[in-house]
Amino acid sequence: MAQPNSAAPPAPQPAIAVRNVTKTYASGFQALSDVTLDIRPGEIFALLGPNGAGKTTLISIICGIVTATGGTIRANGHDIARDYRAARRQIGLVPQELSTDAFETVLATVRFSRGLFGRPADPAYIEKILRDLSLWDKRDSRIVTLSGGMKRRVMIAKALSHEPRILFLDEPTAGVDVELRRDMWQMVRALRDTGVTIILTTHYIEEAEEMADRIGVINKGRIILVEEKSRLMHKLGKTQLVLRMQAPLAECPAALDAWQLECTAGGTELVYTYDAQAADTGVAALMRQIDALGLEIRNLQTRQSSLEDIFVSLVRSES
Numbered sequence: 001m002a003q004p005n006s007a008a009p010p011a012p013q014p015a016i017a018v019r020n021v022t023k024t025y026a027s028g029f030q031a032l033s034d035v036t037l038d039i040r041p042g043e044i045f046a047l048l049g050p051n052g053a054g055k056t057t058l059i060s061i062i063c064g065i066v067t068a069t070g071g072t073i074r075a076n077g078h079d080i081a082r083d084y085r086a087a088r089r090q091i092g093l094v095p096q097e098l099s100t101d102a103f104e105t106v107l108a109t110v111r112f113s114r115g116l117f118g119r120p121a122d123p124a125y126i127e128k129i130l131r132d133l134s135l136w137d138k139r140d141s142r143i144v145t146l147s148g149g150m151k152r153r154v155m156i157a158k159a160l161s162h163e164p165r166i167l168f169l170d171e172p173t174a175g176v177d178v179e180l181r182r183d184m185w186q187m188v189r190a191l192r193d194t195g196v197t198i199i200l201t202t203h204y205i206e207e208a209e210e211m212a213d214r215i216g217v218i219n220k221g222r223i224i225l226v227e228e229k230s231r232l233m234h235k236l237g238k239t240q241l242v243l244r245m246q247a248p249l250a251e252c253p254a255a256l257d258a259w260q261l262e263c264t265a266g267g268t269e270l271v272y273t274y275d276a277q278a279a280d281t282g283v284a285a286l287m288r289q290i291d292a293l294g295l296e297i298r299n300l301q302t303r304q305s306s307l308e309d310i311f312v313s314l315v316r317s318e319s
């Protein structure tokens, strides 16, 4: 008789596998402590953390720009230390700093970048990325003559020039205008649709909220959480019920103590924070009690906590 095959299918190889990575700078400062992290193929992963948390250090180690003090990293199975060229070829990096040869033309810079990775010339591919980034009309311009936003587009074109399967974007939208930001996110989504894995760091938490499949939070050199964005928001998100009162209250009535309400806006608002997933949210009992006290409600509204609220409370509870 055939045996049912109960073995789970093997997990796909991570796009990036970071194992026990530590980094102590020459100054003696420990920027990363025992970081272990898998980035799944084809996902958009957002790495969030306050200033100085270690985001750039981690990205720089993965991209071979900074050497780790300990631990291992693989990119699509290639060890970044022992098999550097093959590992690095998997990766495109859009760094935070704009750094490129100012006196070259856009086209020459992007072509040259492809050559650096040992890829054969492919004019049609280079034309496509320049067109996608609205740089085709500027292809013969020297980089020094471009605006800051255009220069950033060139950095992205360079990062994509060798057709990487994994793209790192370090604070890609810091200081860019709304139009470029929108173009950039459109491009990130289009790349993901072709199977490219995207890892981004951002200070704009609402961007991570909109774009990411999974979120990692790093604080003081340690990964404190990695979670599906939807699970994170479901698990840690809170709901608030805001009751606007007909007449201001001098203080929150003692009979409402059980709900630990906040009395705000000069006594005209009562705010109840609760877990919307709970079997009994307490909302119905609260409304009955308010009615019994003869308090009149002008209107009411609910709001969900944002990823930003969750992030702030996570980082605060760690420090």
Ligand SMILES: Nc1ncnc2c1ncn2[C@@H]1O[C@H](COP(=O)(O)OP(=O)(O)OP(=O)(O)O)[C@@H](O)[C@H]1O
Pocket (backbone or CB within 6 Å): 025, 026, 027, 029, 031, 049, 050, 051, 052, 053, 054, 055, 056, 057, 058
């Ligand atoms: N070359 C270096 N020598 C010594 N310390 C460094 C060096 N580079 C970074 N650091 C320190 O390591 C810590 C992590 O820096 P890193 O740039 O990785 O943080 P980050 O999370 O990217 O911050 P930000 O959001 O501000 O870019 C910081 O305290 C920084 O001062």
